[in-house]
Amino acid sequence: MWSTTAIFKLFSSPNRKPDAAESHARTASSRARATDEPRLAPLLRSPAIACQAVEMTFQSGQQSFQALQGIDLEVKSGEVQLLMGPSGSGKTTLLSILGGLLTPTKGSVRLLGQEITSMSRIQLSRFRLQNIGFIFQKFNLFPALNASENVEVVLKMKGMESKQVKHQAQILLEEVGLADKAKCLPRDLSGGQQQRVAIARALAGRPKLIMADEPTAALDSHNGHAVIELLCELAKQEGCTVVMVTHDPRIMDVADQIAYLEDGILMRKH
Numbered sequence: 001m002w003s004t005t006a007i008f009k010l011f012s013s014p015n016r017k018p019d020a021a022e023s024h025a026r027t028a029s030s031r032a033r034a035t036d037e038p039r040l041a042p043l044l045r046s047p048a049i050a051c052q053a054v055e056m057t058f059q060s061g062q063q064s065f066q067a068l069q070g071i072d073l074e075v076k077s078g079e080v081q082l083l084m085g086p087s088g089s090g091k092t093t094l095l096s097i098l099g100g101l102l103t104p105t106k107g108s109v110r111l112l113g114q115e116i117t118s119m120s121r122i123q124l125s126r127f128r129l130q131n132i133g134f135i136f137q138k139f140n141l142f143p144a145l146n147a148s149e150n151v152e153v154v155l156k157m158k159g160m161e162s163k164q165v166k167h168q169a170q171i172l173l174e175e176v177g178l179a180d181k182a183k184c185l186p187r188d189l190s191g192g193q194q195q196r197v198a199i200a201r202a203l204a205g206r207p208k209l210i211m212a213d214e215p216t217a218a219l220d221s222h223n224g225h226a227v228i229e230l231l232c233e234l235a236k237q238e239g240c241t242v243v244m245v246t247h248d249p250r251i252m253d254v255a256d257q258i259a260y261l262e263d264g265i266l267m268r269k270h
């Protein structure tokens with residue numbers, strides 16, 4: 001139910017079984033992919049995210065507070081990076097900077113090879129829309145829109161043709177196991193179901209980067225695990241890079257890298 005294959009259908013034709021010729025072509029292309037893999041590997045492993053000497057100081061009135069100090073971090077394409085650390089250590093601040101939601105006071109942030117700290121606000125919001133999917137602890141769904149419309153709104157913003165939008169939203173909702181909840185408002189869904197809508201929305205348009213801030217914090221263990229499986233499958237199968245803030249120790253097994261923050265300093269990476 002949580003496989004990511006339907007994500008591939010996003011920009012292809014509607015639900016139908018492949019015929020024999022297509023199956024053959026797919027097998028041949030996956031064989032070709034296997035042969036190409038060693039040649040492409042270095043490209044695929046180039047950093048999707050690279051930040052250097054990042055600092056963040058919050059100013060309120062006369063008071064200033066340094067939330068991040070000298071952060072250096074690289075995440076390779078297709079990898080799952082966890083950010084861990086105690087409450088108030090700067091995890092959300094760092095994730096927001098890596099997602100282009102917050103501009104650091106100092107330092108460089110390169111996403112997909114582009115320096116985002118020198119982009120204008122318009123360039124940056126366009127870059128975010130095209131390349132980054134966000135998942136938050138509190139779901140952040142539009143309360144007046146039903147599940148399908150919450151996904152549709154992102155597909156429309158990304159420029160998808162309107163006649164495709166409803167169908168693609170349905171595929172995404174199927175992907176997260178909510179095909180029968182398309183017409184439900186967020187208030188009529190459980191926390192786990194709302195988070196799955198938020199994931200469908202984050203995946204809309206196949207972003208290359210996913211930023212998730214404690215995505216399982218409000219979910220029971222079954223739903224929490226399903227969320228993690230989906231995100232990790234994406235990272236592996238589609239070269240989608242995931243940065244996730246979490247306190248959940250079970251997730252450590254599926255991560256490629258874990259960074260620990262303490263008082264705004266990156267203490268350990270492994």
Ligand SMILES: Nc1ncnc2c1ncn2[C@@H]1O[C@H](COP(=O)(O)OP(=O)(O)O)[C@@H](O)[C@H]1O
Nearest residue numbers: 058059065067086087088089090091092093094
């Ligand atoms: N907008 C802000 N203005 C002032 N201080 C902030 C702001 N955002 C975060 N902080 C402070 O920065 C520190 C790190 O916050 P945060 O990144 O949210 O931590 P975490 O996600 O690890 O719990 C905290 O001390 C927090 O109070």
Ligand SMILES: [Mg+2]
Nearest residue numbers: 091092093213
């Ligand atoms: Mg936080």
